[in-house]
Amino acid sequence: xxxxxxxxxxxxxxxxxxxxxxxxxxxxxxxxEGPVEPSKAVVFDxxxxxxxxxxRQYLIHGARRSWNLFFDLCGxxxxxxxxxxxxxxxxxxQRVVLCTxxxxxxxxxxxxxxxxxxxxxxxxxxxxxxDYSIAREYKQWSVEEMxxxxxELTMAVEDDRRNLAMFEEEGIPSVxxxxxxxx
Numbered sequence: 001x002x003x004x005x006x007x008x009x010x011x012x013x014x015x016x017x018x019x020x021x022x023x024x025x026x027x028x029x030x031x032x033e034g035p036v037e038p039s040k041a042v043v044f045d046x047x048x049x050x051x052x053x054x055x056r057q058y059l060i061h062g063a064r065r066s067w068n069l070f071f072d073l074c075g076x077x078x079x080x081x082x083x084x085x086x087x088x089x090x091x092x093x094q095r096v097v098l099c100t101x102x103x104x105x106x107x108x109x110x111x112x113x114x115x116x117x118x119x120x121x122x123x124x125x126x127x128x129x130x131d132y133s134i135a136r137e138y139k140q141w142s143v144e145e146m147x148x149x150x151x152e153l154t155m156a157v158e159d160d161r162r163n164l165a166m167f168e169e170e171g172i173p174s175v176x177x178x179x180x181x182x183x
Contacts, residue, residue, distance in 0.1 A: 023149050028104050028128040030111065036122050038150025042090050043143075043172070046100040046110070048159030048179030050084060050119060051077040057181060071102055075109035079117045083177060086157060087120055094154060095122040099142050101135040103127045136162045143170050 025035065047053040051074065059070040090096055102110060104126045114121060125142050133141075143166075146153060156167040159179035167174040 025149075026125075026128065026145060028126050028131075030107060030124040030126070032122055032124075036095055039095055039152065040093065040154050041095040041097050041122075041146065041151040042154055043097045043099050043146075043156040043167070044083070044087060044121075045156075045158045045160070045163070045177075046098055046102065047074070047077075048080075048181050049157055049177045050080055050087065050098075051113065052080050053077055053181070054179075071106045072109070074102060074106055075113050077113065079119070083157070084117075084119060086175075090120070095151065096120050097123045097125060097146060097151065097153075099125045099139055099146075101127050101138055103131075104129055134162075135160060136166050139163050140166050140170070143167070143172070 044050060053070075053074070055076070056070050056073050059066045059073075087096065098114075098121050100110070107124075107126055110124065110126065114124070125146075127138055131138060143153065153170075153172045156164070156172050156174045157177060158164045158167060158174060159177045159181060161176065164174045164176050
């Protein structure tokens with residue numbers, strides 16, 4: 001079931017509904033096959049980890065940056081083989097969360113790209129409409145939301161050292177993938 005799943009109120013219960021408050025699923029979350037039970041999860045970035053955005057980098061460097069076009073062209077990216085291989089090594093008992101700073105408006109291209117490339121994922125989190133915060137802040141808020149949902153984040157795979165530092169500050173073991181985008 002690809003596409004925007006409307007916000008739901010999900011009661012995260014251990015033995016009794018009053019143990020945890022209800023959680024409202026954010027609009028910028030897309031489930032591959034519908035909401036999953038909270039469990040252990042590994043977080044992967046997209047651009048520079050699974051998706052090769054090197055052919056788009058020229059759009060965001062120099063005096064005239066075009067972030068809109070940069071993101072609009074994301075559907076034409078190649079898969080980064082090493083990232084895809086690492087993704088396949090994630091234990092089947094863990095969920096895969098793709099947390100990208102791409103804006104939600106390119107969800108159709110992103111979901112199509114994921115389907116065409118047959119990559120494993122359970123939840124896609126994209127930057128919400130109107131969110132212009134720096135990627136580190138956005139991803140930190142996303143970590144808080146994932147934890148509020150009930151995910152136990154066991155590892156993050158990231159190509160931006162600033163995001164990597166944030167994951168480590170949050171107590172999440174992290175793997176750095178050198179994409180060359182931030183040199």
